[in-house]
Amino acid sequence: MQTSQRIHNPSIAEKVVSAQVAAALVADGMVIATSGFTPAGYPKAVPLALAERAKKGEKIGITLIAGASVGPEIDQALVDAGVIKRRFPYQNSKALRDAINKGEIEFADIHLSHLPVWMKNGYFGEIDLAIVEATQIDEQGRIYPTTSVGISNIAVDLAKRVIVEVNSVQPLSLAGIHDIYGVAKAPDTRPIPLTDPSQRIGVPYISCPPEKIAAVVLTDIPDSTSPVAPIDEISEKIAGHLTEFLRNEVSAGRLPRNLRPLQSGVGSVANAVLGGLIRSDFEHLTVYSEVLQDSVLDLIDAGKVDFASATSLTLSPERLEDFYKNLDRYREKILLRPQEISNHPEVIRRLGLIAMNTAIEADVYGNVNSSHIGGTRLMNGIGGSGDFARNAGISVFLTESTAKEGLISSIVPAVTHVDHNEHSVQVLVTEQGVADLRGLGPLRRARTIIDHCAHPNFKSMLESYLYQACERSKYKHIPL
Amino acid sequence: MQTSQRIHNPSIAEKVVSAQVAAALVADGMVIATSGFTPAGYPKAVPLALAERAKKGEKIGITLIAGASVGPEIDQALVDAGVIKRRFPYQNSKALRDAINKGEIEFADIHLSHLPVWMKNGYFGEIDLAIVEATQIDEQGRIYPTTSVGISNIAVDLAKRVIVEVNSVQPLSLAGIHDIYGVAKAPDTRPIPLTDPSQRIGVPYISCPPEKIAAVVLTDIPDSTSPVAPIDEISEKIAGHLTEFLRNEVSAGRLPRNLRPLQSGVGSVANAVLGGLIRSDFEHLTVYSEVLQDSVLDLIDAGKVDFASATSLTLSPERLEDFYKNLDRYREKILLRPQEISNHPEVIRRLGLIAMNTAIEADVYGNVNSSHIGGTRLMNGIGGSGDFARNAGISVFLTESTAKEGLISSIVPAVTHVDHNEHSVQVLVTEQGVADLRGLGPLRRARTIIDHCAHPNFKSMLESYLYQACERSKYKHIPL
Numbered sequence: 001m002q003t004s005q006r007i008h009n010p011s012i013a014e015k016v017v018s019a020q021v022a023a024a025l026v027a028d029g030m031v032i033a034t035s036g037f038t039p040a041g042y043p044k045a046v047p048l049a050l051a052e053r054a055k056k057g058e059k060i061g062i063t064l065i066a067g068a069s070v071g072p073e074i075d076q077a078l079v080d081a082g083v084i085k086r087r088f089p090y091q092n093s094k095a096l097r098d099a100i101n102k103g104e105i106e107f108a109d110i111h112l113s114h115l116p117v118w119m120k121n122g123y124f125g126e127i128d129l130a131i132v133e134a135t136q137i138d139e140q141g142r143i144y145p146t147t148s149v150g151i152s153n154i155a156v157d158l159a160k161r162v163i164v165e166v167n168s169v170q171p172l173s174l175a176g177i178h179d180i181y182g183v184a185k186a187p188d189t190r191p192i193p194l195t196d197p198s199q200r201i202g203v204p205y206i207s208c209p210p211e212k213i214a215a216v217v218l219t220d221i222p223d224s225t226s227p228v229a230p231i232d233e234i235s236e237k238i239a240g241h242l243t244e245f246l247r248n249e250v251s252a253g254r255l256p257r258n259l260r261p262l263q264s265g266v267g268s269v270a271n272a273v274l275g276g277l278i279r280s281d282f283e284h285l286t287v288y289s290e291v292l293q294d295s296v297l298d299l300i301d302a303g304k305v306d307f308a309s310a311t312s313l314t315l316s317p318e319r320l321e322d323f324y325k326n327l328d329r330y331r332e333k334i335l336l337r338p339q340e341i342s343n344h345p346e347v348i349r350r351l352g353l354i355a356m357n358t359a360i361e362a363d364v365y366g367n368v369n370s371s372h373i374g375g376t377r378l379m380n381g382i383g384g385s386g387d388f389a390r391n392a393g394i395s396v397f398l399t400e401s402t403a404k405e406g407l408i409s410s411i412v413p414a415v416t417h418v419d420h421n422e423h424s425v426q427v428l429v430t431e432q433g434v435a436d437l438r439g440l441g442p443l444r445r446a447r448t449i450i451d452h453c454a455h456p457n458f459k460s461m462l463e464s465y466l467y468q469a470c471e472r473s474k475y476k477h478i479p480l
Numbered sequence: 481m482q483t484s485q486r487i488h489n490p491s492i493a494e495k496v497v498s499a500q501v502a503a504a505l506v507a508d509g510m511v512i513a514t515s516g517f518t519p520a521g522y523p524k525a526v527p528l529a530l531a532e533r534a535k536k537g538e539k540i541g542i543t544l545i546a547g548a549s550v551g552p553e554i555d556q557a558l559v560d561a562g563v564i565k566r567r568f569p570y571q572n573s574k575a576l577r578d579a580i581n582k583g584e585i586e587f588a589d590i591h592l593s594h595l596p597v598w599m600k601n602g603y604f605g606e607i608d609l610a611i612v613e614a615t616q617i618d619e620q621g622r623i624y625p626t627t628s629v630g631i632s633n634i635a636v637d638l639a640k641r642v643i644v645e646v647n648s649v650q651p652l653s654l655a656g657i658h659d660i661y662g663v664a665k666a667p668d669t670r671p672i673p674l675t676d677p678s679q680r681i682g683v684p685y686i687s688c689p690p691e692k693i694a695a696v697v698l699t700d701i702p703d704s705t706s707p708v709a710p711i712d713e714i715s716e717k718i719a720g721h722l723t724e725f726l727r728n729e730v731s732a733g734r735l736p737r738n739l740r741p742l743q744s745g746v747g748s749v750a751n752a753v754l755g756g757l758i759r760s761d762f763e764h765l766t767v768y769s770e771v772l773q774d775s776v777l778d779l780i781d782a783g784k785v786d787f788a789s790a791t792s793l794t795l796s797p798e799r800l801e802d803f804y805k806n807l808d809r810y811r812e813k814i815l816l817r818p819q820e821i822s823n824h825p826e827v828i829r830r831l832g833l834i835a836m837n838t839a840i841e842a843d844v845y846g847n848v849n850s851s852h853i854g855g856t857r858l859m860n861g862i863g864g865s866g867d868f869a870r871n872a873g874i875s876v877f878l879t880e881s882t883a884k885e886g887l888i889s890s891i892v893p894a895v896t897h898v899d900h901n902e903h904s905v906q907v908l909v910t911e912q913g914v915a916d917l918r919g920l921g922p923l924r925r926a927r928t929i930i931d932h933c934a935h936p937n938f939k940s941m942l943e944s945y946l947y948q949a950c951e952r953s954k955y956k957h958i959p960l
Contacts, residue, residue, distance in 0.1 A: 103956025186832025352666025
């Protein structure tokens with residue numbers, strides 16, 4: 001790569017160094033904040049070089065904060081090298097999960113909308129270093145993000161020093177797809193003027209005083225994308241029930257014909273369920289979510305979705321290539337925002353979102369566990385699910401009614417870990433059907449969930465549990 | 481009372497009827513929404529007349545929605561008469577609690593900020609009737625609220641018909657203390673322009689088409705106020721620890737010298753702890769809460785609090801009398817808003833509140849139970865605690881370290897009902913000390929809570945539990 005094509009500010013161009021030299025800026029004990037949200041738009045070369053330093057025996061332990069999970073150059077290589085001591089606010093790599101479950105890495109599961117607030121309020125201490133990926137740095141020293149925004153703008157703003165990874169496989173034509181808007185700290189916070197998913201409220205770059213940039217590294221390592229699981233029969237059934245539920249809401253006058261902006265959790269089931277809307281008769285849909293997966297591009301291509309806003313593009317390898325090729329077309333229909341905006345309670349509640357998130361298990365009273373198997377084994381974390389579920393106009397949770405190939409029920413008497421309690425779980429959908437819990441007391445919620453969502457193999461067990469709980473419990477509001 | 485003094489619209493003045501005649505407008509199966517939030521500003525005469533109808537043998541069952549709990553004319557008389565079949569979103573009367581725990585009344589515990597959204601989205605079905613208390617109705621037919629706002633504006637807006645109770649013991653001089661601002665339904669929702677607790681964004685009355693007013697009832701039944709428990713030693717200790725914590729936050733530069741707007745839960749402990757700030761050296765404080773109790777007026781009188789915003793005034797009998805007498809002075813320092821505004825995530829997060837709510841029990845991992853003893857016996861409900869705890873700049877929970885006169889620990893291995901999980905509980909304070917949980921993983925949270933908050937009598941039990949959990953648990957992130 002020619003430095004001059006991607007770095008237009010001469011004083012910053014002078015700061016180009018190797019990944020090894022940049023990685024030497026990292027010191028033991030540092031708090032480091034990076035770009036990236038899912039394996040998209042995260043720094044790669046410097047973390048790999050840092051891992052090499054540690055593997056050679058140097059003692060380096062850091063606190064690592066990214067927008068959410070990131071790719072294996074951080075969440076695997078730096079874990080294997082023993083560099084990450086503390087990790088916030090989300091993860092989903094096997095290496096990191098195992099280390100956390102072994103007690104080797106301290107992890108706190110944090111609502112993604114809390115993260116910017118906590119960083120700005122100083123709850124993690126000072127941010128020593130930001131490492132962010134960019135397509136280019138312009139004459140004014142402005143940084144142009146790549147396939148995600150996450151906390152990049154906040155990391156750059158708060159960090160004492162900044163390392164920029166300019167990545168030549170991220171096309172320059174990504175410029176313009178971002179909308180960077182910063183929320184001032186209280187008491188100077190003002191209303192966020194966003195009232196529509198397609199609305200631009202900021203600028204397409206991240207501002208940074210040139211003197212703060214400590215190093216620039218040139219790289220061409222691509223985002224570590226993964227293939228998307230094919231849509232299975234279970235997901236199709238869940239999508240079918242969801243579509244019918246939404247159609248009924250429209251008939252009842254509780255939703256307009258083009259629904260409200262859609263939010264969808266991350267993962268194969270969420271992707272498949274959202275993708276199922278392609279077979280619905282809904283049109284002029286919009287998406288306001290944290291991550292755009294393949295299905296959103298499918299929905300855009302099919303003319304179903306008019307506009308999609310998120311903080312990250314989490315596409316399969318083929319879809320990412322296709323997206324890069326057709327950027328001119330997609331740039332009119334997609335915006336990437338800081339997660340402070342994509343996940344902000346203010347905007348979510350204002351837009352009246354239809355939130356669709358996945359559960360590991362749900363109990364008969366409508367509490368959802370989405371993070372810890374058996375209450376103790378961390379899977380991924382809550383991510384933005386709480387931001388969306390709590391603030392949406394309607395909050396739907398999706399899960400297959402059984403797990404472990406049908407051996408256990410995902411509908412249980414009591415969840416072992418509560419991520420979203422009854423208050424945030426208004427509709428539950430499994431491949432068996434839909435439980436509409438709005439306005440129901442605990443006992444009617446339980447009966448509705450068992451009737452509509454439990455797998456036939458486990459229904460009588462759950463009915464028997466509830467019957468016995470009602471019989472033996474002195475208190476009949478939530479019989480236990 | 482002269483009708484002409486309080487009802488200035490002649491066509492509405494013609495609708496004055498007895499409470500009995502107005503109560504006859506209630507039919508079996510109706511969904512009724514009332515004014516009131518705590519025993520303040522709720523209708524009294526019509527509910528009492530309705531209870532009389534039912535006691536004479538008429539079959540009347542209704543769904544009753546108020547802003548939160550209300551006074552005994554509704555939450556006791558209508559329960560005793562068997563009229564309330566479903567009750568949302570909060571309660572705290574013995575009669576209602578007992579009926580709910582017996583399974584006689586269906587109750588759903590709902591975040592107070594969700595209630596307006598749910599009502600407007602039609603999740604409770606159509607609102608047949610609104611019954612609201614007023615000081616007066618002006619020439620244009622505008623309704624002036626009394627000692628609370630709650631959902632009054634929304635109930636009047638959505639209900640098919642409206643009954644107004646004009647209460648002559650509520651002084652006309654309350655006019656001007658209210659700031660009524662309605663949030664439009666999505667997709668027409670716009671940013672709420674509130675950026676300071678003292679800011680007026682609306683009008684001092686509730687608009688209502690005169691033809692919608694079905695009846696007006698004149699009454700003089702006062703709010704059913706209760707004395708406030710005297711401040712005890714435990715509350716003083718909690719207040720002392722809290723003050724010290726806040727002082728440290730100021731020293732560390734994480735809070736300004738006048739802190740951020742304060743929110744405080746409802747009840748004697750919360751009142752006492754907030755009142756404890758009177759002995760601090762903080763000045764120019766502001767309050768942005770849902771309820772103002774005696775201590776806020778004390779803080780205003782002491783020159784500590786410059787301004788207080790809420791949706792309800794929940795004062796002791798003496799304090800209410802004093803407030804009425806000095807309304808001209810307090811009107812400059814207090815605003816009552818709809819709960820849609822006082823509890824709105826958008827405003828709470830923007831203002832960066834210091835939220836202080838009470839817990840029944842907290843577990844070592846920082847989950848809080850604030851509603852159900854033993855997971856099954858409903859006490860009151862969550863009220864607005866979730867709105868504030870989730871969205872505040874810093875979320876503090878308060879509890880005495882023991883219950884039942886020291887016989888049981890309020891710090892437990894696992895709470896029996898999760899209202900606020902680890903994500904919303906950032907600081908825990910007992911009379912033993914302060915556990916600052918920000919940025920800590922579960923295990924460090926557990927050690928911090930045991931060290932700083934548990935009562936000495938239970939510390940070794942909790943330490944032993946944690947030790948054993950760590951030993952036996954295969955997964956060390958949240959050892960169970």
